[in-house]
Amino acid sequence: MRTIQEFDPTDYEFLLKSVIDSRLLFTTKKYIAEHIGYSSLVSKSIKSIIKTPFELKSIFQGLSEEVKFMCDGDIDLETLIYDYKKASDFYRHRMNINYFKNDNKQIFNEHFFDLLDMIFVSNQVNKELPQKVKDIINDIYDEENDSLKIDIALILMMALKVLPTFNEGGDFRSSHENCTDDTKSSIEENFNTTVTFFKLYLQHLGYDYLIPLDLLERATIEAPNGKDEYDKYSAIPVLNRITLYWYITTILGQIDINELTVSANRYHCSA
Numbered sequence: 001m002r003t004i005q006e007f008d009p010t011d012y013e014f015l016l017k018s019v020i021d022s023r024l025l026f027t028t029k030k031y032i033a034e035h036i037g038y039s040s041l042v043s044k045s046i047k048s049i050i051k052t053p054f055e056l057k058s059i060f061q062g063l064s065e066e067v068k069f070m071c072d073g074d075i076d077l078e079t080l081i082y083d084y085k086k087a088s089d090f091y092r093h094r095m096n097i098n099y100f101k102n103d104n105k106q107i108f109n110e111h112f113f114d115l116l117d118m119i120f121v122s123n124q125v126n127k128e129l130p131q132k133v134k135d136i137i138n139d140i141y142d143e144e145n146d147s148l149k150i151d152i153a154l155i156l157m158m159a160l161k162v163l164p165t166f167n168e169g170g171d172f173r174s175s176h177e178n179c180t181d182d183t184k185s186s187i188e189e190n191f192n193t194t195v196t197f198f199k200l201y202l203q204h205l206g207y208d209y210l211i212p213l214d215l216l217e218r219a220t221i222e223a224p225n226g227k228d229e230y231d232k233y234s235a236i237p238v239l240n241r242i243t244l245y246w247y248i249t250t251i252l253g254q255i256d257i258n259e260l261t262v263s264a265n266r267y268h269c270s271a
């Protein structure tokens with residue numbers, strides 16, 4: 001008889017642990033633990049409480065379906081977790097280069113705008129950059145195929161400090177969940193930080209308006225004022241790290257489409 005692991009070798013314990021430890025859906029461990037029906041996860045390990053592979057798989061797949069529903073089917077939770085780990089490993093070793101260092105907002109914005117321009121506007125790495133910097137950017141972006149090797153949205157989130165490196169950070173604050181650590185930012189502040197960054201980037205690009213950014217800003221304003229029903233742990237908050245990632249990828253995707261259209265129009269006009 002085949003075991004569940006032979007039928008499906010996916011490491012669901014790792015995946016579920018990543019959702020919990022990275023606070024991807026709730027800002028506190030207590031709320032995610034209550035949401036999946038295992039309140040003792042706050043103080044105990046997954047392995048000591050959830051005993052069977054079938055339970056692990058069922059819980060993770062349930063969360064995956066909730067994520068798909070929240071994000072219009074655009075986000076696959078398993079893929080996101082592995083992409084997050086890959087981006088985090090990359091970022092940890094390069095977080096002090098100018099493109100990612102976020103000690104001065106203006107300087108950080110200038111560098112990251114340049115990085116986004118190379119990927120989504122010019123579609124080429126600046127040849128005048130030092131070779132070491134070009135090598136780092138080439139690790140993220142495949143210029144020849146105009147494709148990403150590492151998810152730039154996740155790198156941006158870590159650089160903006162709205163997402164910790166993989167499986168780190170612990171509890172943080174929100175208007176719906178209690179966290180007593182006032183030194184931690186809130187999910188609302190993280191959404192606002194992201195809105196501010198992209199407003200400035202759109203100004204840099206010369207855009208007057210972008211629908212995905214407008215949707216992000218509306219969610220940022222309206223969601224905290226919604227009815228608080230999260231004390232029953234029955235619903236994932238509208239503002240969470242995965243929906244923030246979704247909004248960012250949607251914004252960058254729309255910019256990419258817009259710039260491709262502009263480039264195509266220029267080509268036809270010059271032909």
